[in-house]
Amino acid sequence: MLVIWKEWGLDNILKKAYNNGILLCGISAGSICWFEEGLTDSIPNQLNKLDCLGILEGSNCPHFDGEKERQDIYKNKIRSGKMKKGIACDDGVGLHFINNKLEKVISSKADSFAYSFMSNNKEIIEKKLNPIRL
Secondary structure (H helix, E strand, C coil): CHHHHHHHCHHHHHHHHHHCCCCCCCCCHHHHCCEEEEEECCCCCCCEEEECCCCEEEEEECCCCCCCHHHHHHHHHHHCCCCCCEEEECCCEEEEEECCEEEEEEECCCCCCEEEEEEECCEEEEEEECCEEC
């Protein structure tokens, strides 16, 4: 998807739309695409870093509670410096950004959260982000 978007110039159109206040959204691959990097399962049986559009800083990992192997892989990639600091989202959780700043975390599920991760001297720093429940 991202390769085609970039080849057709849609990446620049989307960046311009965001900068003009147009709402951009998506789930799973449609979530990671807005960040600089995302954790993707686009190759079967693998979880890899994907360079994305870079509209939002850092990285994103969807399905954080739905696919348990994502948790360790995402944290390890950030800890090792292979991925930028970022935000992981449990299934049912959305992130609301305004002008590149996270304004709200929203969830349609009772026990779902988002988590911010960064690395400090090879140690992972995790912060649970409590959502507004719909």
